[in-house]
Amino acid sequence: MAANRKQDNGNREDGSRNISRRDLLKMAGIGGAGLLLGGAGVGALFKSNQDNSASASASPTNSSYHEEIPFYGEHQAGIVTPAQDFVVFASFDVTASSIDEVRKLFKDWTAAAAVITQGGMLGEDNENLNVPPSDTGEAAGLQPSKTTLTFGVGPSFFDGRFGLADRKPAELQDLPAFNGDALRKEWVGGDIGVQACANDMQVAFRAIRNLARVARGKAALRWTQEGFQRTSGADPSGGTARNLMGFKDGTGNPDVTDAAKMNEVVWTQSSDGPQWMAGGSYMVVRRIRIRVEVWDRSTLGEQEATFGRYRTSGAPLGGEQEFDPIDLEKKDEKGKPVIPVGAHIRVAKENGVQILRRSYSYSSGLDTRTGQLDAGLLFVAFNRNVAKQFIPMQRTLAASDRLNEYIEHNGSALFACFPGVKEGGYIGDTLL
Amino acid sequence: MKAKLMFASLVLAMSVVFTGCSSDNSKETDTAAKPADTAQTSSDSSDLNAKLKDVLEQYRQFSIEQSDQLIVETEKFVAAVKGGDLEQAKALYAPTRMYYERIEPIAEALGNFDPDIDARDGDVEAADWRGFHRIEKGLWEDNKTAGTEEFADRLLSDVKSLRALMETVEVDTAMLTTGAVELLNEVSSSKVTGEEERYSHTDLYDFVANVEGAKKIYELLKPELASQDADLEKSIGEKFTALEALLAKYKSGDGYVLFTELKEDNTRELSQALDALAEPLSQMGKALGV
Numbered sequence: 042m043a044a045n046r047k048q049d050n051g052n053r054e055d056g057s058r059n060i061s062r063r064d065l066l067k068m069a070g071i072g073g074a075g076l077l078l079g080g081a082g083v084g085a086l087f088k089s090n091q092d093n094s095a096s097a098s099a100s101p102t103n104s105s106y107h108e109e110i111p112f113y114g115e116h117q118a119g120i121v122t123p124a125q126d127f128v129v130f131a132s133f134d135v136t137a138s139s140i141d142e143v144r145k146l147f148k149d150w151t152a153a154a155a156v157i158t159q160g161g162m163l164g165e166d167n168e169n170l171n172v173p174p175s176d177t178g179e180a181a182g183l184q185p186s187k188t189t190l191t192f193g194v195g196p197s198f199f200d201g202r203f204g205l206a207d208r209k210p211a212e213l214q215d216l217p218a219f220n221g222d223a224l225r226k227e228w229v230g231g232d233i234g235v236q237a238c239a240n241d242m243q244v245a246f247r248a249i250r251n252l253a254r255v256a257r258g259k260a261a262l263r264w265t266q267e268g269f270q271r272t273s274g275a276d277p278s279g280g281t282a283r284n285l286m287g288f289k290d291g292t293g294n295p296d297v298t299d300a301a302k303m304n305e306v307v308w309t310q311s312s313d314g315p316q317w318m319a320g321g322s323y324m325v326v327r328r329i330r331i332r333v334e335v336w337d338r339s340t341l342g343e344q345e346a347t348f349g350r351y352r353t354s355g356a357p358l359g360g361e362q363e364f365d366p367i368d369l370e371k372k373d374e375k376g377k378p379v380i381p382v383g384a385h386i387r388v389a390k391e392n393g394v395q396i397l398r399r400s401y402s403y404s405s406g407l408d409t410r411t412g413q414l415d416a417g418l419l420f421v422a423f424n425r426n427v428a429k430q431f432i433p434m435q436r437t438l439a440a441s442d443r444l445n446e447y448i449e450h451n452g453s454a455l456f457a458c459f460p461g462v463k464e465g466g467y468i469g470d471t472l473l
Numbered sequence: 474m475k476a477k478l479m480f481a482s483l484v485l486a487m488s489v490v491f492t493g494c495s496s497d498n499s500k501e502t503d504t505a506a507k508p509a510d511t512a513q514t515s516s517d518s519s520d521l522n523a524k525l526k527d528v529l530e531q532y533r534q535f536s537i538e539q540s541d542q543l544i545v546e547t548e549k550f551v552a553a554v555k556g557g558d559l560e561q562a563k564a565l566y567a568p569t570r571m572y573y574e575r576i577e578p579i580a581e582a583l584g585n586f587d588p589d590i591d592a593r594d595g596d597v598e599a600a601d602w603r604g605f606h607r608i609e610k611g612l613w614e615d616n617k618t619a620g621t622e623e624f625a626d627r628l629l630s631d632v633k634s635l636r637a638l639m640e641t642v643e644v645d646t647a648m649l650t651t652g653a654v655e656l657l658n659e660v661s662s663s664k665v666t667g668e669e670e671r672y673s674h675t676d677l678y679d680f681v682a683n684v685e686g687a688k689k690i691y692e693l694l695k696p697e698l699a700s701q702d703a704d705l706e707k708s709i710g711e712k713f714t715a716l717e718a719l720l721a722k723y724k725s726g727d728g729y730v731l732f733t734e735l736k737e738d739n740t741r742e743l744s745q746a747l748d749a750l751a752e753p754l755s756q757m758g759k760a761l762g763v
Contacts (some may be wrong), residue, residue, distance in 0.1 A: 136749065171518070171647055172759040258712055258749035 119189030132231025160185030193456030219439035228452025268401025289355035320460030328452025349384030567675035574682035578652035613672035650758035677729035712750035
């Protein structure tokens with residue numbers, strides 16, 4: 042314990058990021074850091090620390106826990122960052138009454154986020170027996186585990202309390218009601234949304250717990266949802282993750298290493314307006330329950346027809362490999378489309394709209410009313426313009442996707458995620 | 474009633490934890506970390522206690538006044554119980570308890586009074602259960618005074634013993650700063666959920682009394698706090714005001730509405746206002762240099 046304490050102190054004191062013990066581990070070239078850096082050496086190491094998170098797009102590896110993802114950058118991390126193993130999503134209601142307090146909250150959060158994402162301990166009072174420790178402590182000595190924190194504001198943030206009504210983006214409205222929506226108020230909306238992702242659940246939880254603590258008196262948790270996917274350790278190949286229906290989910294995602302594509306699909310451009318959103322992105326969060334028991338008693342044929350893919354390979358029906366092109370015209374010997382009408386990928390493909398999906402599975406125990414599993418998908422997606430991308434796409438899916446028989450959208454929120462934070466700046470400083 | 478983290482037990486607990494988790498280098502860790510920390514803080518604390526001598530004495534007087542009044546009111550309550558006046562006993566129950574709830578951390582620091590006076594069903598062995606809540610059960614659940622008389626007598630003798638020991642209590646600054654937070658933690662863990670007064674549903678009386686007890690401590694420490702950390706002092710003051718304004722909405726006559734009249738939105742709002750206050754309040758010790 043004494044040794045740990047010494048090490049933590051060392052990390053805390055090097056605000057300017059001198060070479061830490063962790064960096065030395067990295068430079069030994071083991072695991073993910075070694076793969077990422079190749080033979081480029083120490084200079085490249087520090088460069089990569091300052092680059093935007095998109096540069097950290099190596100496939101997940103067993104030792105990815107050692108990696109930290111820079112908090113500061115042109116864009117917020119946690120958007121084009123390859124999805125970590127776990128998420129804790131948190132929606133907050135602002136309880137502060139003045140914009141000065143809100144600004145203070147975002148400044149405090151900025152300082153906390155910069156420490157949390159780099160695996161450090163918050164504050165200075167972590168040894169004084171007579172005061173509550175500054176950091177809640179459950180991540181003491183743990184690796185940064187690729188923690189990212191992504192912040193956005195919801196439509197209600199602009200309701201007039203803070204004099205920001207005229208700065209609200211036109212498309213930042215509560216999502217419209219889609220066919221079949223069964224929203225429950227305990228999982229809807231929020232003034233502020235925070236997505237915490239990490240390759241360790243405890244690390245991710247600690248992030249939200251401490252942000253909520255820092256926020257007390259200025260913002261209160263409205264709802265949270267934890268999510269997971271197969272860990273990078275369980276799937277060293279880094280292949281497309283499967284959802285709880287057993288199918289690969291996310292095959293059709295755009296390539297996050299294609300900067301031009303990201304500008305087209307994900308990042309709000311300055312020409313889109315408002316100016317404070319340039320470099321930001323709209324985050325859609327939907328809590329989608331899967332009717333697990335019903336799905337489990339449907340035949341494999343029905344399941345594959347529902348998705349339009351083979352369960353094992355993930356290939357589109359009629360194809361061989363996961364990434365084979367989707368052929369909507371192909372007919373079987375009876376003249377019926379191989380990918381049936383209403384199949385999930387057919388509806389999505391015909392729709393033609395692209396978004397960046399970054400979903401996780403969730404399991405929240407039982408629905409006490411029925412004794413059935415409350416499990417499903419914490420759908421998270423980023424898009425440049427929600428009115429032109431997610432909303433029309435979801436309208437079509439809600440109207441005709443065969444999956445609807447097996448799922449229920451019971452939570453929903455939309456947040457305008459700010460552009461990245463520059464060092465010396467703070468979260469949301471383009472707006473506040 | 475719930476386990477408390479008084480200063481002394483915290484030190485004890487810490488040493489248990491240190492011992493428990495350091496199987497490979499235990500001796501080294503224990504001697505290296507703990508004594509140095511405590512030695513440093515205790516010398517700072519004695520300076521601080523000397524500086525705040527008047528404040529500490531005022532708090533001691535406040536506690537004594539509250540426990541004096543607790544005896545007076547408990548005597549009336551006990552008289553109603555033993556006189557078989559059910560309505561009067563019910564009417565006096567919640568207001569009487571407030572004198573205890575304002576100074577609960579002191580009572581807990583003084584020994585085994587809290588379980589005797591304030592245990593709920595299940596907190597202690599059934600055979601040992603007595604105090605306010607035992608009587609509460611008789612008055613509301615059985616709807617009669619009969620059968621609670623002996624508990625009423627015991628209650629009165631317990632609060633008198635508490636008062637006697639009050640003379641001996643040594644109040645220090647750490648007791649105040651942790652006590653203020655503990656009072657709010659009491660609310661957070663049982664009053665805001667309606668578990669404290671499960672038969673009478675008079676939880677809001679306890680809620681208010683706990684907040685008043687914490688407010689008293691804040692007000693006594695306020696001048697020193699303002700000189701050490703004006704922002705913190707201001708923030709705590711504002712959060713007290715906000716919470717008091719919320720509580721005022723539930724006033725009814727001389728008292729408060731029953732917990733069962735609150736909706737989930739109401740308790741959530743109260744709970745969040747309480748957390749908003751308790752977090753800066755928990756920083757008082759740090760600001761004062763406890």
